[in-house]
Every structure is written in structure tokens, then in C-alpha cells.
Amino acid sequence: MLVSEIDVISPLDLDECLTILSREGIQHRLLAGGTDAVVRMKDGKWRPNVWINVKGLNELRYIVKKDGAIHIGPLTTHSDIIRSQLLQTQADVLVEAAREVGATQMQNMGTIGGNIGTASPAGDTIPALFVLGAVLEIRSCNNKRLVPIEEFFIGPGKTVLRQNEMITNIIIQPQEKNEIGIFQKLGPRKAQSISIVNVAVNLIMGENNRQCLGGKIAFGAVAPTIIRAKKCESMLKIAPITDDMIENISKVAWKEVMPITDVRASASYRRDMASALLHRGLYRLMRRWESYES
């Protein structure tokens, strides 16, 4: 397929979009911010017959609190997330992750739905959504289903999304006052880089000094999909998260990950970096927690 032969359809609303998606016999792909799609088209990897350009569907661009949950429209850009007061106070880890995506230009264009749909094992917002317990609302012309984010990905670039479906809502649990999160990324440089390893952490803190009541930890770029670090998570509650305890927890991280070697890093380095980032993240998180308390 030549680029000049590809059609672009820009539906005016969600219903029209879902109708187009349901058409049989045409090979189509959704185009949101285009920060991944255009690059892959250029590389000859993604050459559908039709691009369904959803960037203009403003009804899917929102951040609202509803029935105790936060709803984020899939066409919300990373910049929208960074600027959202609501997310800054009740989903800090997602804001931090969005801030680490590419650079400002990509944050302005790229969308959270696109980041999820692309299903890169190194996608920066996904670990944050994991630790915030995100649930995805997926719709087709005549069906709507809810899929927890941990069940959405089946491999690099592969999801449970069917040809006639799209993500229409991302629902996360807002952080309570005693919850605190952090996102840590290791890339080959500070900005405009693809993660070698990243990690998102969300902790529920107790009354006592550095007491943790539980939490979630999710790693990116160290397995075919984002993964939860359940062994580390289970250690969070054992004892106060002192600097020594941080070292003990992070030492376990390498057991949770199954990284590969590629042009950016070796598997063994990635394994060690899972521990390093968790160490750095928990340390910084505890400092931040203490500064809030005092």
C-alpha cells in the first residue's frame, strides 16, 4: 500500500466512528495523535487501507470525577494530563508518567488512548495506570465491555481489542489523602527517549512513621507487557519502609522481571535496573511523604 493510496476518514462523532469500525472488509487503523502511527506508516509497517482519524472527537477528550472514580477520555493528551489539577492531586503517578513521555511536542499530540492502544512494553503511562487500578471501557457498534488494564495486553503491540472496537473511557481510582505515587524512568537520556526500564509505584500509607498499608508496583520495558511486581508489593507491609527496607525490597525486583537484550540495553542491565529504579523511587517517595507530613 502506498501512502498516497491510503484513505483518511475523520468521523464527526463517536457513533459514526463505531459504525465505520464495524464495516466489514476494509482494513483500517485508528489514528489519534499520530506520534506512533505516522512513524510506523513511514517505516512501511502500518499501511492500512483506511486511517480512521479520531483526533477531532472532542467528546472523548475529558478528565472528570464521576461516582467516586476519575474518568479520562482516550483522546486526552499527555499535556492535558500534566495540566489537570484533579490528576495532580489524585493521580500524581500518572501526571509524572505523562511528563516523561517523549518531549513537549509529543506530549501535546500524543494521547493516553493511543499510548494504551499501541501497547508498547515501554509505554510510559501504562505502569501508572496499572498501579491506579485502571479499567478500560471498550465499545463497538453494538457492545460495551469493561476490561481491567492488567487483562488488556497480550504481548508487544497486541491487545484484546477487536477490529470493530475502540477504547472509549479510562476509569481510575483516585488516590486518597494517604496515598502517594511516583514514576521513575531510565532512558538513554533525560528527554525524548524510550524507556530502558520504568516503574510506577502507588502506596497507601499508615499512621505510623513510614508505615505502609499496601501498594502496587508496576514495571515497564522488562517483559512482553507491563508487569506487576507482586513479590515486592507483598514486602511493603512487612515493616516500615526505612532506607534499609527500601534496599531489601528493591533487591527482590530482579526476580519479577524477564527482560530482553536489544539495541538500547542488555537483559542483565535491565534486570539490575529494575532494582535500581525501585530503590530510587521508594527512597524519593519516602522523602516526599515525610515532607508532606512535616
Add this chain to the structure above:
Amino acid sequence: MKAEAKNEKGNGGNTPFTWVGKRVRRIDGPEKVTGELKYMTDYQYEDMVWGKVLRAKYPHARIKEIHVEKAKSLPGVIAVLTHKDIPGFNGFGIVVPDQPVLCSDVVRCTGDAVALVAAETSEIAEQALGLVDVEYELLEVVSDPEKAMGKTSPQLHPDGNIHSHVKIKNGNVEDAFQEADLIIENTFYSPRQMHAFIETEGGWGKMDEEGFITIKCPGQYAYRDRMQIARALAYNPERIRVISSPIGGAFGGKDEITVQIYLALLAMHTNGRPVKIHYSREESVVAGMKRHPFKVQMKTAVKKDGTLLANRVRAVGDTGAYASLGGAVIALAIEHSCGPYKIPNVDLEGFCVYTNNGIAGAFRGFGVNQVCMAIETHMDMIAEKLGIDPVEIRKKNVYHQGEVSSMGHVVKSSVGTHKTLEVAENCDLWKNREKYKAEASEPWKKRGVSLATSFHGIGMGIGLPDYGAASIELLPEGKFKVAVGCEEIGGGNSTVYAQVAAEMLKCDISNIVVVQGDTSQTLDGGTVTASRSTYTGGRAVATAAPNMVSLLTETAAEMTGVVMEKIEWLPNRIVAAGETISYKRLFDYLYEHRRKTKVEGHFMLPKEKEEIKGSGGAPHHLYGYLTHVVMVEVDTLTGETDVLRVVSIPDAGKVINPQGLEGQTEGGAVMGIGYTLFEDVLIEGGYHKTRNFTDYIIPTIRETPIIETFPVEEAEESGPFGAKGIGEVVMIPIIAAIMSAIYDATGARIKHLPATPERIYNAIKQLKEQEAQPAR
């Protein structure tokens, strides 16, 4: 004539300058900053056609047959060309033209060009490339330079895989190694750096009805490009015009032919329609020049008091499939391999070796980067072992003007190393380094402060023509058009030329119009390379200016009947016995009398009389010097390194424009940071693993530290107003300084660049394991 206050070198005693040495704003600044100036590759024409290049499918293969019929019959295709369509010599290369324009029998790297296509659209041209059917027979790939030098390796060129071998020997290193109190020996590896200019290779070709060919293609030497085009086309060079400026960056990567010959060939087949070629970043990565990766083995001997006794160096540079300037790069590396020091016994040799790993050529620093990291690391290792201060050991061993260098020649030109070291040891960062090092922000972060010094030859060295030429023309509106061959590649030489002209003509800088990089408008003044364009071009302008002063003084005398001695050459005007005569009036008079309004200035670069035997062009007559002080912070958990502060102390001779110099020192520092910490084009088995900027990591503003510049101005008598060149050494010592600062911070020595987080982390990990061992 009062105009003779300054001689042609511009050395006017203590005359205060109006323009020289001032922070004059760049004359090309506004149009570049606003985007008003277009890149040549951004132009479009209505009747244009698109050109594309078919690359070799394999890094090493024999071509059995090329079938172009299918491609030719694709609707929209205008021309498909192969080696059979080259009218002249099928080759190019600045020194040895061993690179085929279009391969005929063998391909030697995946950047090799096999066919050219011109078509109505870029997409059709791309499709046509896919329809050119090339039958190959695969040959064994040569990917390791050391193995390439062995007898069993396939030979890539008729004379074998060793393109050049240079040797310099002085004294007796064996005896010195016996005498020495300390010997340090190490092997260093350096990366294949990419120029990463913002504008990839590209340009325009057009042939008019009379057969006159115009090539608009950013380059670093329009006249030589024209010669190489003419040679391939078997065409009269007078009938080819090359416009090579402005450029979206070059850094040496557009010194060699890029697409000029392709453009000319295609232009001959497009019926007068302009043809455009513009590489994608991916194509530029594969086909463009790179910096030579080096392996440097160095053994250095020293006395207990820190006096350097001997240095043995063996350097192997991977030039890839073709020579380009590889031989000269290796020669310059060897000439600089002992640093700006006086070492009595040296045994140095360098090899430039062919492989199937892309193509390497000129790049800012030109081989010196790769050896500086070795000698400067050794200086620090020696200093540490002997308990001598790093500044002291350098001061003790540097050569001064009039002394004999490690090359064995007397350095007659100015030498600023000692002064730069004095400034370094008195700068805030160095004096207070212990305080700054203690300020690391987190427990696992370690800081280190280090310094290094280096030098870089100015001009071409012995054996190559090296001259500057400039013309100054009085224009109808009374402005002066200063035309210099050397292109404005972003370094700011246009402003330097304007400053020199304005200073010597005593006019306002707005009265100077600078034209560069156009064979129809400028004289041949050599390349914009080798840290030479301020020195050589500036001196040529300074040589032309007095001729303009004479012309106009004589004209004014003739016009007014006032004797020459009474003609006053004042700022922005000429006064003859009280009567002011404008430049415009002078033009009108000259024009009415059909006289020339243009003068020229020519300048031969001074050279050493005798070449060091076997050195390939050493020594240079002139060198620029520079010392860097840096502070880094290493995250020992991850190996990430942050360069926090840089102090750059150049000896560029007299600084013509401090703002321009800072542009160089800042840009050079950042490029040096990229080289040391991030950049490498990875090639495995002849195939590129690095495709584009996704994985080729260059520093961004977030990797850019605070950079301070403290020039020491060791005036060079032969230069314009005492200036030398500085465009390359600005990125060199910082490499070794960062390496040493990482050591200072962590105790880990990195000898294989780039010092990626993974390499640093592994080195720290190894160190910890070693430390843990005795405790077992």
C-alpha cells in the same frame, strides 16, 4: 595615505578596534532565527522532479547484473541511471577517488549507490527503486579492522585493506621504558559518531538549454565539489556552477561529495527540469560519513618527578569502505597522539583500514578526539600514581613557543597551553572543587571534577594546497561586497569576515555584504574545515581591504584633484581637502569611467618546510589550544552521568568575536558530551543497527550544562589581527575530562566510549566485586 595605519595582517599596534574583538551580533542571525532564510532542501519548484538513490542490498557483494527495464517502464519515471550512464570518471574522493559514483562490479557497504532514479513524485521514485533488479553474489563481510589487516581477510581494494600507514619515531622508546619509574599501558575504544546535522544531505540540480549546470547543494568546498562533478561528468568545470551555502550544519560531514554528482547526472536526463534529492534521516545514517572509530593502544613512561619520558602509540582507524579523508584523519591523530607535550622518545604508528562498515571521513576534531582521550587519561593516571597535581604534571610537560614538541619539531607559532592551565587552576570550579563535589543531591550520587587539555592543527598540513582568497567589490549603493569561498556552515565566519572588512575599511558593519559558497561569485579560497576559515578567510579579507583603500583613495584624488596625501580615510567616508565623498559617489565615478570596482586578496597559509618522514603531513605550523574543566554527577544506582558544569579555556589567538567564540565553545562542549556519553552508530556484520534519532542519542537542552568560556589570547602574528582557529579543539579535551571526572566520582575508569549508563554501571559493579573479594 593615512589608511596605512594598519598593515595587511591587521596588526595596528595598540589601535583600539571598532569591530574586531567586539560582541558583534551575527549578520546572518535575524533571518536564521526568524526562519526567513530557507534551507536549500526546503525549496520547491513547479516543474521539479524527484531523485532517489538505490543503495546496495548487502555490505559486500559482487554485482552480476542490473536490470532497469521494469523501473523505467513505471509510469511517472523520467530516468533510471546506472554506472553505464556516467560520462566521465566513475569515482570520487577528496584524496583518493576510490568511491564509485554508481557501483559497477562490487558493493562494499550498504551505503553504496547502485542506481539513480528521477520521477514525477517522491513516491514513484521510491517505487522505481524497488523495481531495479540487481543480481548479487554475496562476498564475505569484513567487519573487524584488526582482522581486515590480516592476510586471510578478503581484500576490499586492489592495494589491500590498509589504506594508509603512518609512523613517527623519535629517540629510543625501549631504553626509556627501561629507565622509567612508572609505565602506564591501556587500550581505548572510541565510537562511530554521526554528524547529526539538522539538514540531511540533499540539494538541487538543473541544466539549462545551453547545457549550463547549476548545483545547489550544501557543502564545505564548492570549488572542489565542482571539480569532482566535472571529473565524473567529463564536463568543462566552467560550465558548472556550485552554490554550497547556506548549510543546515556540516561538521565535516559535507566536506566530501554528498549528492552533488547524483544531482548533476540526473539533471542531464530531466529535460531541463530541476531535480531534487533529499535524504531521509535513515538514508543519511546509512550513506553519510561518520567519525572513524579507533582502537588506540598506548604505553607511556614517566620519571618519578612526573617528567614524561616515552610514549608508544598504535592506533587503528576504521575508515569503512572508502578512503575519503581517512588517511589524513589517521595522520592527524598520530601527530596529536602525544598531546601538547614534549616527550623525547616516541614510537607512534597509525593504520587507516578498509572494512565494510559504512564510510568514515572528516568530522570536527579529525582523529584528535580519539587520541586525546588516551593521552589525557594517561596523564591523570600518572598524576594519581605519582601523587602529583593534575595541573602541575601538565604544566611540567607542555611545550612552549620555540620549544621542541613530541614530534621533534620546533614550534614557532603561538602556544597558549600553559596559560590555559593557569586559568583552569584559578577558576572557581577547580579551586572550590571539593566543596562542589560534596554537594551531591542524593546519597547514591557521586560527583567528580577533572580537567584535560588538548590542541588541534590549523590548516591542511604539509603536502596539500592551502590558501585563502577574498574579493571586495564596491557596489552601486556604496556598500562593500566581501566574497569568500569558505561557506557559512553555522560557525559564524560570515560575521568574522564582515568584522575584519569593516575594521579595515573603517565603515559600519551594515555597509558590508558577505557572499560565500558560490563558484560564480567567489574566488577559490579552500575548504571550510581544519579550523582554518577564520584564520585563512579572515586574513584574505584583511589582505584585500588595503587594495580597496588604495583604489578608492586614488579615485578620490583623481576626482577632486587633491593630492593623495591629503585624502583622509575616515569612518564611513572619505574626505578630500574638507570635501566629503561618499562611497556611492566613488562608485559612480568608477562606473562612468568603466573602471574596475573590485579588488582581491590572496594569502598562502604558512607551512613548515620539512615534513616529518612517514607522518603523512605533520607537523602543522599552527595549533589552537584548549583546556576544559568539568564537573559530573554519576548516579551510581543506574550509571547515568550528568555533566553539570564546563569551563572552556581556549587559546584561539586574538578573539575576533567573543560571542562567536562562545558559540563554538558551547556547541563544541555539547558535542563532546554527546561523544563521551551517548553517541555511537552501531554496525554489526556490515548492517546498521542504529537507524535514526530514536536510537542515536544526541544531547538535548536537558543534557546541556552551564558552560563558561575564558579565552586566553596568545596573539598569532600571522593571523588576521592575531587570530588563530578554534572550531575543532572546542570539543576535544572535554572527552577525557569527563572520563576522568567519572573516575574521580566513582573510581571506575571507562576506556570504551560512549560511557553509557550501562557501561558505567557495569564498571562500578565490577569494582565493587573486586573490592569484595579480599574480604572473602
